[in-house]
Amino acid sequence: MAPRPVWKGYLKLSLVTCAVEVSGATSQSEKVSFRTLNRHTGNAVRRQYLDSASGKPVDGKNEVRGYEVEKDEFLVIEDEDIQSVQIESSHTLNLDSFVEKGDVDPVYIEKPYYLAPADKVSEEAFAVIRQALENKKMAGLARIVLYQRERPCLVEPFGKGMLLTTLRYGDTVRQAAEANDGRGKAKADKDLLDLATKVVERKKGKFDPSTFEDRYEKAVLDFIKSRKKSGRKVPARQEPTEEQPSNVINLFDALKKSLAAGDRKEVDDEKSKGGGARRPAAGGKSPAGKKPPPGKRKS
Incomplete structure (x- = not known):
């Protein structure tokens, strides 16, 4: 089933214009969702807006x-007031400049949408x-009004088809220097760098x-199934993990x-594919025609 369009309008390149529609490329649906309950009665609860002065519930209408x-x-x-506010990007995607996709810093990438005629x-x-x-090999820059915001x-x-990706405004993106706070100036040792490169x-x-x-969601589902079956609290499924690393390590x-x-994994993979060490052939000889070493029983 085709996704429902979230925007309809026109795509414009100079004097060339065509009708297009924009639909979500991702889904926000979750497999596990919870309702809020009254702990004492077990009943589901509802949220209501209350008048700040009278304290009485306000009807949705x-x-x-x-x-x-x-x-x-x-x-x-x-609602009519909001709908009356119209600017060009409310109904037209005007491709007014072009860049190479690699020129756009990933930190400005926000959300993808499919664009189709x-x-x-x-x-x-x-x-x-x-x-x-x-x-x-270019991408067009434009503006679009989605969810009451340009x-x-x-x-x-x-x-x-084409992909439309919304971008973040420059004043909403923090500079990397703020997060690094002067860190990240250490020089990489050549031997360590060679080893890391090989990895x-x-x-x-x-x-x-x-x-x-x-x-994590699978672990939660496993917990819910166990809880439903036993009726008691059981520990959530744990993924096998290695010993937690210490901050003090020998990098080399x-x-x-x-x-x-990595070497051990490659050997294990070969064995699982049938490429491991072969057993001696019938008659006590190895595949190379050699006799088995002394002390070993013949097959």
């Missing part, structure tokens, strides 16, 4: 937005814009998101052990 202009003085804003008539113009970006965004080819090379692989698993020894562990 009487709830309305309010903007505080002075202390405890509000300006009422109706809204109808058959728009498919040709959409394909032209997409192919132009693909040929130049957001900068990046538009780029993705598969047979990285040995563990090199291909990105495969299908291998990702939320182990740690890297050497990492490489050795």
Whole structure:
């Protein structure tokens, strides 16, 4: 089932325009969700908005937005008022400049959305814009109004369609220097760097998101199943872990052990594939035709 569009409007490249729709590329649904209960009765509880002066519950139909202009003085804003606020990015994605995707610092990347033509008539113009970006290996910068807020965004080819990624504003991103606080100035020792590089090379692989698993959620589900079955509290499932590392370590020894562990894993993998040491063949000779060593029983 195709995801429901969160925005409909037009994609514009100079004088070329086509109708498009934007839909979420990710899901926020969770497998485990909890309700709030009354501990004494076991009943589910409901949240209600209360009038701050009278303390009485307010019916949903009487709830309305309010903007505080002075202390405890509000300006009422109706839904129609919000909908009447329209700027270009409310209905048009205007590709007004272009950059290489690698030029965008990852810290500014926010959330991905799929961008697709809204109808058959728009498919040709959409394909032209997409192919132009693909040929130049570029991404377009635009702005879009989503969820009552204008957001900068990046538009780029993705598969047979395009991907729209919202970006963070510059004033909302903290500078890395604030987090580092003067740290990270140590120089890497050459021998240690060589060992670390070998560990990285040995563990090199291909990105495969299908291998990702939320182990914490699985542990919670296991706990819930056990609790339901036994009716009593049981410890949550624990993943086997190694001894917690100490802050005081010998980097050289740690890297050497990492490489050795990689060697052992490769041997174990070979054995699991049937590539391990072979048993002596019938007649007491090894596969190489040699007799078994003295003291060993013949097969």
